[in-house]
Amino acid sequence: MNFDVAAIREQFPILKRVIDGNPLIYLDNAATTQKPQCVIDALVDYYTTCNSNVHRGAHRLADEATRRFEGARDIVKEFINAPKREEVIWTTGTTEAINIVANGLSQLLSTGDEVIATGMDHHANLVTWQQACKASGAILKIVPVTDEGELDQAAYAEMLNERTRFVAFPHVSNALGTVNPVKAMTIKAKQFGAWVLVDGAQGAAHGWADVQDIGCDFYAFSGHKVYGPMGIGVLWGRASVLENWPVWRTGGEMIATVTLQDATWNVLPYRFEAGTPNVGDAIAMGEAIRWFSALDQVAVAAHEKALIDRATELAEAFEGLTIIGNAKDKIGVLSFVMDHGHPADIGFLLDRQGIAVRTGDHCAQPLMTRFNVPGTARASFAIYNTLEEVDALFVALKKVRTMLA
Numbered sequence: 001m002n003f004d005v006a007a008i009r010e011q012f013p014i015l016k017r018v019i020d021g022n023p024l025i026y027l028d029n030a031a032t033t034q035k036p037q038c039v040i041d042a043l044v045d046y047y048t049t050c051n052s053n054v055h056r057g058a059h060r061l062a063d064e065a066t067r068r069f070e071g072a073r074d075i076v077k078e079f080i081n082a083p084k085r086e087e088v089i090w091t092t093g094t095t096e097a098i099n100i101v102a103n104g105l106s107q108l109l110s111t112g113d114e115v116i117a118t119g120m121d122h123h124a125n126l127v128t129w130q131q132a133c134k135a136s137g138a139i140l141k142i143v144p145v146t147d148e149g150e151l152d153q154a155a156y157a158e159m160l161n162e163r164t165r166f167v168a169f170p171h172v173s174n175a176l177g178t179v180n181p182v183k184a185m186t187i188k189a190k191q192f193g194a195w196v197l198v199d200g201a202q203g204a205a206h207g208w209a210d211v212q213d214i215g216c217d218f219y220a221f222s223g224h225k226v227y228g229p230m231g232i233g234v235l236w237g238r239a240s241v242l243e244n245w246p247v248w249r250t251g252g253e254m255i256a257t258v259t260l261q262d263a264t265w266n267v268l269p270y271r272f273e274a275g276t277p278n279v280g281d282a283i284a285m286g287e288a289i290r291w292f293s294a295l296d297q298v299a300v301a302a303h304e305k306a307l308i309d310r311a312t313e314l315a316e317a318f319e320g321l322t323i324i325g326n327a328k329d330k331i332g333v334l335s336f337v338m339d340h341g342h343p344a345d346i347g348f349l350l351d352r353q354g355i356a357v358r359t360g361d362h363c364a365q366p367l368m369t370r371f372n373v374p375g376t377a378r379a380s381f382a383i384y385n386t387l388e389e390v391d392a393l394f395v396a397l398k399k400v401r402t403m404l405a
């Protein structure tokens with residue numbers, strides 16, 4: 001197996017940080033991953049050598065910036081196995097990608113149409129559909145979550161019918177780590193001709209975003225969760241769907257012709273990229289994906305599985321700790337509560353020991369209500385985490401338990 005975690009860690013300068021005398025143990029990767037030096041360098045190099053506005057310049061810097069920017073689009077295309085490069089739309093992140101789709105959807109739906117989302121969605125993939133349904137008179141249906149933290153597939157199958165126009169679900173739950181059967185769910189939705197959006201914010205980092213294999217119409221993800229920068233992300237949309245989807249922001253770049261009273265729209269992808277794009281971050285996101293894709297993916301998957309398996313094993317043996325979300329297929333996330341202490345206290349006391357986790361509702365309030373918890377403490381893993389770090393989390397949790405008892 002070709003996976004050297006020490007060599008990978010070496011590439012992440014931030015992992016050398018020391019917090020109150022303790023080596024940083026960064027377990028907040030579902031919120032954002034850290035960036036390898038090559039990604040930081042790509043960003044600095046862009047601003048140092050070829051910062052320029054893209055597409056419209058008649059000079060060397062504009063040419064170089066455009067080549068790098070469009071080259072990054074090609075890297076994303078390969079990463080998600082998109083049939084066409086123009087289907088890759090740069091956005092500020094998953095949230096904006098989903099909002100682009102929701103904006104169009106609200107104009108395409110009418111009273112009585114049905115939309116399906118799920119009880120484990122991030123607010124970005126729920127509130128958007130609520131708003132689209134309110135604006136159009138469509139009905140929003142929600143796939144319930146089982147006690148194990150899986151989507152209730154029987155209920156989902158029952159919900160689908162000829163009025164179903166649109167279905168959205170997460171690839172991987174950011175709050176529970178549940179891996180959803182996105183391909184099977186897409187096939188079911190397609191039997192009724194519904195459009196399907198997969199929220200890939202937590203799926204892309206595992207290299208699973210094969211949009212042709214999944215068969216969806218839209219796939220959304222963020223650069224900052226795949227070892228790239230913040231402020232950049234991707235909406236992938238099937239060309240035949242995107243070409244007819246109502247435009248989102250209007251302005252420069254997204255137009256073909258403009259008169260004083262009217263305008264026509266540019267071709268894909270520019271039709272959805274109004275204004276000056278985030279060139280430097282797109283280039284750095286491309287570098288992050290290039291870097292990640294060059295790793296031995298079988299070894300990466302085995303390492304990620306080892307991390308969640310070890311964490312689950314230790315959590316199950318830990319007195320006074322309850323895991324929230326016990327899906328059979330789970331990756332990257334251990335969400336839990338403890339008998340004594342609010343999740344916020346757990347987070348605070350772990351931070352004192354150099355361990356970064358996230359606490360709260362993880363932008364999934366309905367899911368917290370479903371499990372009857374105020375929130376959880378969430379340890380989430382990336383490829384640079386080690387089994388020793390997982391062990392250290394539980395040593396630290398023992399101290400937390402003593403302090404809170």
Ligand code: PMP
Pocket residue numbers: 030031092093094095096122124125170172173174199201202222363
């Ligand atoms: N969906 C999921 C499943 C997420 O985990 C996140 C980020 N926590 C988002 C959507 C929103 O992503 P962003 O904040 O990068 O737009």
